[in-house]
Amino acid sequence: PPDISLTNVKAHLTQLQNIATANGGNRAHGRPGYLASANYVKGLLDSAGYSTTLQSFTYNGATGYNVIADWPGGNPDDILMVGAHLDSVTAGPGINDNGSGSAAILETALEVARQSLVPTKHLRFAWWGAEEGGLRGSTYYVSNLSTTDRSKIKGYYNFDMVASPNPGYFLYDGDDSDGVGSGPGPAGSAELERVLADYFTSIGVPTRGTDFDGRSDYGPFISRGIPAGGTFTGAEGTKTSAQATLWGGTAGQAFDSCYHRSCDTTSNINDTALNRNADAIAYAVWTVAAAPAPVVV
Ligand code: PHE
Ligand code: ZN
Numbered sequence: 001p002p003d004i005s006l007t008n009v010k011a012h013l014t015q016l017q018n019i020a021t022a023n024g025g026n027r028a029h030g031r032p033g034y035l036a037s038a039n040y041v042k043g044l045l046d047s048a049g050y051s052t053t054l055q056s057f058t059y060n061g062a063t064g065y066n067v068i069a070d071w072p073g074g075n076p077d078d079i080l081m082v083g084a085h086l087d088s089v090t091a092g093p094g095i096n097d098n099g100s101g102s103a104a105i106l107e108t109a110l111e112v113a114r115q116s117l118v119p120t121k122h123l124r125f126a127w128w129g130a131e132e133g134g135l136r137g138s139t140y141y142v143s144n145l146s147t148t149d150r151s152k153i154k155g156y157y158n159f160d161m162v163a164s165p166n167p168g169y170f171l172y173d174g175d176d177s178d179g180v181g182s183g184p185g186p187a188g189s190a191e192l193e194r195v196l197a198d199y200f201t202s203i204g205v206p207t208r209g210t211d212f213d214g215r216s217d218y219g220p221f222i223s224r225g226i227p228a229g230g231t232f233t234g235a236e237g238t239k240t241s242a243q244a245t246l247w248g249g250t251a252g253q254a255f256d257s258c259y260h261r262s263c264d265t266t267s268n269i270n271d272t273a274l275n276r277n278a279d280a281i282a283y284a285v286w287t288v289a290a291a292p293a294p295v296v297v
């Protein structure tokens with residue numbers, strides 16, 4: 001798997017910040033900064049050779065958009081999806097939430113193209129609209145698939161906040177290893193978690209589980225029984241002293257003290273967390289989608 005360029009990921013964040021600044025300070029559903037963000041992502045993917053769709057839907061009296069990008073090739077009946085929400089709240093530019101996940105999966109998708117990856121599975125990336133209004137874009141997408149098309153999606157990786165300034169390293173707890181909270185994800189989620197866990201083990205960074213509590217775009221996937229996984233570096237929750245011992249940073253402070261605030265700018269990014277998560281995403285895509293088929297003798 002490739003090493004994803006932190007410089008390139010941060011350049012996307014700068015572009016998303018500039019889009020917000022030019023459009024009243026946010027990239028929220030129904031505001032011009034959202035469509036500009038969607039067009040930025042779509043333009044790069046189109047140039048790289050993806051088949052892209054701007055899927056529109058209506059929420060709260062405004063048009064929302066999902067950007068769906070298919071990488072040509074792979075088994076069309078065996079699809080891996082990778083997604084991130086692209087909208088911000090109205091209060092600010094949404095650079096950690098969720099420019100970070102959006103930029104990290106964008107750069108991974110562009111690296112797939114640069115390497116002319118020939119995956120075994122079919123690869124589909126998604127940038128969701130109106131997550132902040134209640135997972136509206138991802139819900140629209142999943143609800144509008146036919147039963148047959150839905151059954152072809154064998155896994156969904158979600159990335160929502162992957163560069164929190166006081167970061168934790170959380171993996172959606174597909175195997176319910178901690179035995180508390182919402183329980184395991186759909187069958188197959190444990191395997192998606194394991195791949196991410198293997199990456200963090202390989203770089204010597206400990207991880208902890210975070211529950212599928214329904215707060216991000218994996219929700220409509222797991223409610224339809226599609227296995228899901230992903231990473232998260234923390235939102236408004238407070239880092240405990242045990243977590244500060246594990247990961248560094250500041251105990252007693254929020255993972256992201258600018259969560260849903262105007263200060264969620266390009267200054268609200270931990271580069272180390274962003275770099276590690278972007279590389280983890282690429283590792284997972286290459287491992288899950290591109291693993292060579294076993295040789296049959
Ligand atoms: N989805 C939340 C938001 O966008 C953030 C979040 C992500 C919370 C993952 C919990 C887990 O505001
Ligand atoms: Zn949010």
Ligand code: ZN
Nearest residue numbers: 097098160161
């Ligand atoms: Zn979010």
Ligand code: ZN
Nearest residue numbers: 173175177209
């Ligand atoms: Zn787990």
